Amino acid sequence: MYPFEDVRFRGIAPQAESIPCAACPVREITVCGAFQGKDLHRMGSIAHIVRFDAGQTIFSEGECAEHVFNVTSGTIKLYKLLSDGRRQITGFLTPGDFLGLAMNEIYAYNAEAVTQTSLCRFSRRRIEALLDVFPKMQRRLFSMTSNELAAAQDQMLLLGRKTAKEKICTFLLMLSRRAARRGQRENPVIVPMCRTDIADYLGLTTETVSRTFTQLRTTGVILLEEGNRVRVVDMARLRDLAEGV
Amino acid sequence: MYPFEDVRFRGIAPQAESIPCAACPVREITVCGAFQGKDLHRMGSIAHIVRFDAGQTIFSEGECAEHVFNVTSGTIKLYKLLSDGRRQITGFLTPGDFLGLAMNEIYAYNAEAVTQTSLCRFSRRRIEALLDVFPKMQRRLFSMTSNELAAAQDQMLLLGRKTAKEKICTFLLMLSRRAARRGQRENPVIVPMCRTDIADYLGLTTETVSRTFTQLRTTGVILLEEGNRVRVVDMARLRDLAEGV
DNA sequence: CGATATCTTGAGGAATCTCAATACTAGTGG
DNA sequence: CCACTAGTATTGAGATTCCTCAAGATATCG
Secondary structure (H helix, E strand, O other): OOOOEOOOOOOOOHHHHHOOHHHOOOHHHOHHHHOOHHHHHHHHHOOEEEEEOOOOEEEOOOOEOOEEEEEEEOOEEEEEEOOOOOEEEEEEEOOOOEEOOOOOOEOOOEEEEOOOEEEEEEEHHHHHHHHHHOHHHHHHHHHHHHHHHHHHHHHHHHHHHOOHHHHHHHHHHHHHHHHHHOOOOOOEEEOOOOHHHHHHHHOOOHHHHHHHHHHHHHOOOEEEEOOOEEEEOOHHHHHHHHHOO | OOOOEOOOOOOOOHHHHHOOHHHOOOHHHOHHHHOOHHHHHHHHHOOEEEEEOOOOEEEOOOOEOOEEEEEEEOOEEEEEEOOOOOEEEEEEEOOOOEEOOOOOOEOOOEEEEOOOEEEEEEEHHHHHHHHHHOHHHHHHHHHHHHHHHHHHHHHHHHHHHOOHHHHHHHHHHHHHHHHHHOOOOOOEEEOOOOHHHHHHHHOOOHHHHHHHHHHHHHOOOEEEEOOOEEEEOOHHHHHHHHHOO
8 A cells, every 4th residue: 555645734646646656756766766576565654745835844953853755756955054044055855865864863954845845754763773674775875875975075165165156057057967867858957946045055145146147148158038947058168167167 | 913004105103013903993983883803803804004194195086986994093184176276175084084985986085184194994895895794884884974964064054154253163163072072182172284274174265264263362262372272262152153143 | 593384464356245226927816 | 817916036336254465474394
């Protein structure tokens, strides 16, 4: 049987009931890719599908880390706050990404839905127990965490040493490459997050983000299309600008 | 028998020959803490002790990742470069830290000795093979990587949203806490790295680092003592300044 | 004790931020 | 179908932090 919808959240979307893990759109690229047959069924039996609307909080820093999640659709932002409200978004998650990774007793950051989102939720305790039984799963989780760490190091380079223009170009490239990796179109880059979120991700202000987009548009690197889409006119130039060449 | 010194590197220090893994000063806090008795012996049999002088490169970005390391003494910096030479130090490693963590085929960053350093070196291929045999080790490595990821997220908050003064205060606190965790004195903070390294770690210039130290000194928060030591006069104030209160 | 590297200090400049006003967009109700 | 509203994005002008360039001070090491 397929995992129950959590009653605290929104009504079940049509596909939520009918798609078993075997047909999960992100299974192959996420931690569940380590399972097959009976094991996959076992995973499914402890999973709950939960949904969030844009802007809803999934969990907050300091809360007891009861759950871990797989993103199955939508975009999520992770962020940390300073006491006066300054915010740093540490990452955007998309389908296939794992959430709650730190595996400590307490969440060390906030997670909030950027768009409408659905997640596959697990009890952290149960998943940790499974790690000892399924080394493959642990291996996969470890590998995913390592990749995240590498991405975090790239982001430190961006935050510490890149200019506003380089930051924006790097950001657009990241979105484009991520879409391509998921088999989506890489060129009209879909930007689901608002200027404030982009600013808080890149260590800038919304005004600077806006001005930089305008500058890239007037210099013929991009076109700002409707529906939060950015058409890259000169991809090679965008790549150069991202690295400061 | 204790692991051989690698002949490509400097002469064996006295303790290198005489201390078996069982007496390793960092065993309990590093990945090897997962082993005992025969298993520990097996780890030791595939380890090589290597030493580096301050300034020597341990490995470079883009190189084939043949080895992984445990730091047993000294301080190491990890950094990434932009094509024009701008540098971001992504972390400083001290005894007990693991190096080469990404476990990809290629190192994604540079590692260089800040002080004289000794490392316990392993073949990456062999360690990966051990991961399947010793889930405890994998669990430990995963846990260490998760901690590093959490630290990276803190550093993103620092780089993206903190002022120069907050950055320096956070940095001093980090060094102090790290020393305390290792059982060393926490108050005269030992700062083994030069101003340029601090600047490249915090996303500042050496001049700004220097000016900020001076400002903290003249406002009575710290004292600059000889031997790269910083005496914290007002720890509570330092903590407040680090968070922007 | 001199040479070299590192650190500190100063003056001016540039990138980015802040504050403020205007334009745009999407959703809502008439 | 259009006007209204609230949120979001853009643009402008001035302020500020931090950087750049340059010189002087200090520390380190043979």
